[in-house]
Amino acid sequence: MRIGLTGGIGCGKSTAGKCFADLGWRRLDSDEVVRELLATDAELHAKLRERWGDEAVLPECGANRSFIAHKVFHDKGELAWWENQVIPKVRARWQGALAAEPDADWLVEVPLLFERDLAGQFDATICVEAPESTQLARLAAKGLDREQSLARINNQLPVLDKARRADLVLSNAGSFDFLLRQVRRASEMLRSQSPIS
Template identity: 75%
Template sequence: MLYSSDEYRAYCSMRVGLTGGIGCGKSTAGKCFAELGWQRLDSDEIVRELLTTDPDLHSALRSRWGGGALLSEGGANRSFIAGKVFHDAAELRWWEGQVLPRVRAAWQGALAADPAADWLVEVPLLFEKDLSDSFDVTVCVESPESIQLERLAAKGLDREQSLARINNQMPVMDKVRRANIVLSNPGSFDFLQRQVQRASEMLRQLPPNS
């Protein structure tokens, strides 16, 4: 059967993986894509939901780190977990082994439930965990380290905490070299928004699974 381009796009989705360094503006770029009609999934939001509601994850945290890993009012203690994983490579590996399969299952389930939609999935460790094959196209948001540090400071992290998080990820320039599309975010929202607009237009001209 032959389809027009519009009909073809109605039956086939585009799946875009969005990544970048911490503090580079992935969430801001993701929201810009959502405003253009993309279905957006934020892996960090999925993690926050798991930390609040997943009893199996809570049990694993208690077994590994004791009661301090959980809050008395319910849910996981994010500050406690950050203190464990960002200064100990073995604990970070264990933590990622618990969380990443759950996150991946969540966004794979969402994509399967609406296969005709154009999806934008924010995956901070997309290249670190070799997940690029899950997407048709990869997009990386990059910023200078000085801008990353400013944004993380605005979230309450001191320089040492910020650098620990930055250094636990693949260098941003390595992500840039691996991505199909790069968005530069040195600080101007309008500039980033215009880049997202152009990227969205280009992506929607591509055949799915290209």
């Protein structure tokens, strides 16, 4: 089974994904793939230098993530260029993983699942949602100020729109135990192939 997991930034996709992994699902986190590409992908580094200059890549640790974030979250044209460089590489990575183990229960975290019209790649989709105030608090805990956080939130489809498009919705506005109970129920439903309503 192939499940696509999405949600807004700061809604807790990774937390939910780890819960699914603890229940035996094979988890692939697109954000982790991006971090790996930023650190190691020489082709991507060359494109970044060509587009934005040497400051875009740091000799000791690969792509300059804070520099790139400043570029793309304040300019929709640069964001579109960036996504067109990275998303095909990420998609190829998870498609290859799924093809290599087609009988496994896969959970793939895809932040832009609906924005990039990827729902058809999966047997079902799940959206993790939380109020914007919760998103902002979680992003602040990661060191982002309100302006930086809103720039990221506003460059994605609104969480409520994602929730409306998803087959299942998990609420992550409460405790971890509340989220875990929802994940367990969703996992049971999906593995039993119960109708999703």
